[in-house]
Amino acid sequence: MSGPLDRFTIPCFEGFSSTDERKERKSDIEVSEEEKKTRIGIFKKKASKASSKLRRSLSRKRRPSKGRSIDRTPSLTFEDIHDVEELRYVSEFRQSLISDDLLPPNLDDYHMMFRFLYARRFDLGKAKLMWANMIQWRKDFGTDTILEDFEFPELDQVLKYYPQGYHGVDKEGRPVYIERLGRVDPCKLLQVTTLERYLRYHVKEFEKTVTIKFPACCIAAKRHVDSSTTILDVQGVGLKNFTKSARDLITQLQKIDNDNYPETLHRMFIINAGPGFKLLWGTVKSFLDPKTVSKIDVLGNKYQNKLLEVIDASQLPDFLGGTCTCVDQGGCMKSDKGPWKDPEILKVE
Template identity: 40%
Template sequence: MSWFSHTAHPVQTEVEAFWYLNLTPEQQLAHDKLLEHLKETRTLHQGHDDRFTLLRFLKARQWDVHRAAAMYQSMVKWRIEQRTDHVYETFTFPEREAVLRHYPHFYHKTDKYGRPVYVELLGQTDASKILEATTLERLMHYHVCDWENLQRKILPACSVLAGRPIITKSVILDLKGVTLKNFGSAAQKMLRNVVTIDQDYYCESLGQMFIVNTPTVFRMIWAMVNPLLEERTRRKIVILGSDFLPTVTQLVPLESLPACLGGKSQEPASLQDVGPWLDVQLPNPVKNPHKEKAAGADGQEGGDCDPEQQQAAVAVKATTAAVVSPPSSMRQSATAPGRLHLEEDE
């Protein structure tokens, strides 16, 4: 178990994991009010006007419509100022291999709910050497591109495979070998930037986080990290020592855990992304199962925006989708901002 936990059962239940499919009438009403407000103020942003995006911002602000609207509008302002769509479509990162040597991270298969599992080996991370290989600005562009790829490619593919919308990921941070040296000034500066991006602009995209192999010095490290996190983020974190497998495998099957974390998955090298999303290609014409339009966002009432109909359609597509093996890469281009584009082979 964890010495840091907010609940008696820290590992999420299925109902908790799929909160966005189990709304109360009050939460649905909040969604409708937020949608109406954003349309009235002309701040509903194309590519981020789907039902699940609005629900994420509402949940991040405790279902307070006005606070959620302010947070959403700040996200839109940030995307425009940072030209996020342009960065995603044009950014290249030739120094990635050099960065990976000092910042090992990768996606590895899915948890039992079908969510992608993201792993960082923080004990092998050296922020000073990372910033010798690249700049902080380019590293943050890389980080944003990783988020965009998750939302545009990985999560939609996982949704097809799961037969229901997947909008969050699970995270495992391995602290084996971590010392205070790993959290020097360079690391703290990187962390502040990452936390701001993650919590403010990609809010409620984290399902569950396990921090494992925590060393003796972790209490001091946590004292530095904890103030940066909002309470909603902290509640998703389970902190464990070296005997973490019994807890982690409640969510991530042993067969899906990489060998470096005591799992049975040997494929391939640990720094390569591995996951069923790499083998999914949707035949045209197919609507993106992850980009469920918010009811009425396209000017239509009802229609194919009904959640139950959407889930049924996703399940059908999961059985009929073509299967291919595209190469794994840090970034795949999109044909339009925020839209998944997967085509049949010519």
């Protein structure tokens, strides 16, 4: 899983490539591992720099009833509007974090602080404790360097036994994350990787979403984007799939996501939910936060129109009722299609 488990089972960047790199891009096969690491590092720094320009500045003058600003980079303009009460809460929260040395520069982000406040219903004490725990977890887990430090050579095999990935954006510019749970083979999955390594892969993918995918979506949509739309295809899933190892995986992933990446799920569609899954859903719901459950639509096999209400057909794989096939990239589930792969987006400075 690489999307938010607060989804069940994070704004924008300047140029990524140098002029020479833009003239002659290497394929993933041709690019060495060291080059890949260097590019990711550059990308993270650029994303962080532009994020500070694109997030809502806490020090700007605001209107009496609403806070409104037009954030600008040389190639991007968009509005970011906040309620005055929201601004007050975030400002107070930010000052409290600074006073206790809990706000490293890479996490000094208006929207991230707001998500933690929202997750704790604007209780500043509870939000601060949640934030402090997140900071400690990042240190213990090595999250700040995981994009460079952690290699996952078994990815192709993992995806074979657990089909998942991002593909396109919804009509409001959010990345769309897809899992085909009905095709998961947990026994074979744990033969090609371990639970610990899978958890690290999950965190690495979440960090990639926060530092690469969301920023690219910001630029493409000209609005702030820090949440995803998720589709879970559960065809054939029933109680037999809900083994102890599956429960353990779901529990650990949910804890990581809810504790450290709160409120990054916009909406979830569970499709092809048959009688077996509906029995299972009654049990699964008890493991999930009620706020998460409220974002989930459980649909049967007539789900296409519902998906097409929020995702354009060109952004939706054909096997889900859309028109995209990504035939030149080995299929939609292997393509990682999205603004984060658009050379024009990567040129934005």
